[in-house]
Amino acid sequence: MVKTVIIEEHGGPEKFKIVDWPVGEPGPGEIRIRHHACGLNFIDVYQRTGLYPMQLPHAMGMEGAGVVEAVGEGVTHLKVGDRAAYAAMPPGAYCEARVMPAAQVCPLPDEISFEEGAAMMLKGLTTQYLFHRTTPLKAGDTVLFQAAAGGVGLLACQWAKSEGITLIGTASTDEKCDLALEHGAAHCINYDEVEDWPAKVRELTGGAGVDVVMDAVGADTFEGSLNCLKPLGMMISFGNASGPVPPFSLATLGAKGSLKITRPTLFTHIAKHEDCQEMARMLFGKVASGAVKIRIDQAFTLDNVADAHRALEARLTTGQTVLTV
Structure with missing residues (x-):
């Protein structure tokens, strides 16, 4: 059981619930990742409010970074102990650990911190497709x-x-x-x-x-x-x-x-494993070279996720925001 942020009905930030959620072993094509940080994005707001409806109850969050704890059958681009980061469906990143599809999880270079990885994937891959794939x-x-x-x-x-x-x-x-x-x-x-x-x-x-x-x-x-x-x-x-x-x-x-x-939506562009990994490599290259710096201006604990959403919706944030786990 791991600490996880869920919603049971659509609405405002007050609808968040922090619960103990079961996490098991990865099946074929899946991994289990132990998060160090999670990202905050406007798509999270759209899902919470119901603009993008989800079947409820559902865990929240689209982006995270951490260490791979277990690897399911057929996964070859990641191994236990690897640093990794992702922006991917389905939602569920606001948690201590999760089992998820491996295809859109990307090996995270050592020179990029977990916080940077969690903050950069959804927005960085979005930037990549805006400039190179649209x-x-x-x-x-x-x-x-x-x-x-x-x-x-x-x-x-x-x-x-x-x-x-x-x-x-x-x-x-x-x-x-x-x-x-x-x-x-x-x-x-x-x-x-x-x-x-x-x-x-x-x-x-x-x-x-x-x-x-x-x-x-x-x-x-x-x-x-x-x-x-x-x-x-x-x-x-x-x-x-x-x-x-x-x-x-x-x-x-x-x-x-x-x-x-x-x-466009990011998830169309990263739907194919090869495309996602190629886009991530370009993003990591920009960051590692110093051409793009990841500015993290706000950090909230997982327990304060509602405050993070209120700040985002009130346009009180700049740069990137992370949830620390």
């Missing part, structure tokens, strides 16, 4: 990144700079804008002070607009994001922090310059 991007291109001081945002600022891509960020305070600039954003717009921020983006791009928008804010920024794109530009809507994007007419994309739009 639409072609090359040095000299321009990207608008909404909420650039958030967990994915600070990684994206660094990733863009490392590849010669100009990133224009947005954030809700001057302090968050400064943080994005420190991490490699070329410009950052405080959209609480600049009412017509799409016009500012146009100004910064000499009237042309950006090649790609990466937007996980959702409803509040969607229309403005479309207005920032140059003709034939790509809108990547990859989250709903302010609520789901409302229905809109596809004709809008034609009227605004034959725009393209996609709504």
